[in-house]
Amino acid sequence: MLHEGILEAYAKLEGAVASLKKVGVETIFAFENLKPNAVQIELDAFDPTSLLFLRHVCEVVIERRETVRIQVERQDTDAQSRFIRLRAQGQESHWKLVEQDGISIALGVGSEGIRRLGESEALVYAFLPTLETTGFPIKTNGDISTDPSRTRVVLDDRTAACIERIARLVVALVERGTASEAKPEDIQLLSALVPLSDPRMATFQRRSFRSDLLVAIRRISEGKFSRNYCRPSWLNPVDFEKGAAESKIKAVRRELENIDGLTEFLKLLGAREATLTDLSAGLENTAPSLVGAAEVVAHVTSRHTTRQLDTGAVDQRWKIWPVGGTPKPLDEATKAKSALESDFVDLVAEKTGGPDN
Secondary structure (H helix, E strand, O other): OOOHHHHHHHHHHHHHHHHHHHOOOOOOOOOOOOOHHHHHHHHHOOOHHHHOOOOOOOEEEEEOOOEEEEEEEEEEOOOOEEEEEEEEOOEEEEEEEEEEOOEEEEEEEEOOEEEOOOOOOOEEEEOEEEEEEOOOOOEEEOOOOEOOOOOOEOOOHHHHHHHHHHHHHHHHHHHHHHOOOOOHHHHHHHHHOOOOOOHHHHHHOOOOHHHHHHHHHHHHOOOOOOOEEEOOOOOOHHHHHHHHHHOOOEEOOHHHHHOOOHHHHHHHOOOEEOOOOOOHHHHHHOOOOHHHHHHHHHHHHHHHHOOOOOHHHOOOOOOOEEEOOEEEOHHHHHHOOOOOOHHHHHHHHHHHOOOOO
């Protein structure tokens, strides 16, 4: 037989349940011994982005002193992606979700396209947000293991499998964005795929979701970017692209250099910085600009001065010696029997830090 006090509590609960059912509420949870202040704090801290990965939830209404209404609209953009609009308390945010193999990533969308999330926004989700960060300016979601509070990630086999799938998606998106036939929307994604901090420092950090994700990305990317060549700092973009095309090597396109941190991230994934040897065929087959020729000669001079390059490594067929304003091979420049043009000499001196005359 139930105590009279318990029967009274049940009676009050039945009334509340009946009232909620009248307004269409179908699922109801009742909790005991809750502290009102604690509940208030939890409700105040409710993050609207909690709805990003709950695909069957369209609206959340929190009723207390004032009503908080959070609405979400979803629109498929292709077989793998969807656009999401979140509205809460008069504010609106836009998101792009990319899904694959049961996992998904969310990228912020601003007025100018994809935006990089800050560290505090870039959280790991187990359908709802945890307190763990991804290490990348994106949100990630998957069926990962968490502690009982659902705020900390547990690094077990299930989480490892989920990290593996997320890493494969990130690498696939980087491949797509750096491909020669990349679409503008694929290139835009790249800015949100560069780590928030120097990935080389990950080896000095404690093991976490973010460190395991970076390790998985590096492992999965092995061999995928080794034929991508980044522009060396000593050569201008136009002459690099021209020389790379003539040398039949795949250059990282000029517009990608404007994405902060991407070049260094690609190198971490296996891309290489082009060397004189890599560009040799191009220098032989086509003449660079006068500035480009000066940059090559200045680079050769600097490396020879520091004993990193022997003069024998400079191919005499390279068109880097200007005659009449056009770079020619060494033998043609020698036959011209004229001194190197002063503008060219000034350019070389400027780039090697030498005297003006």
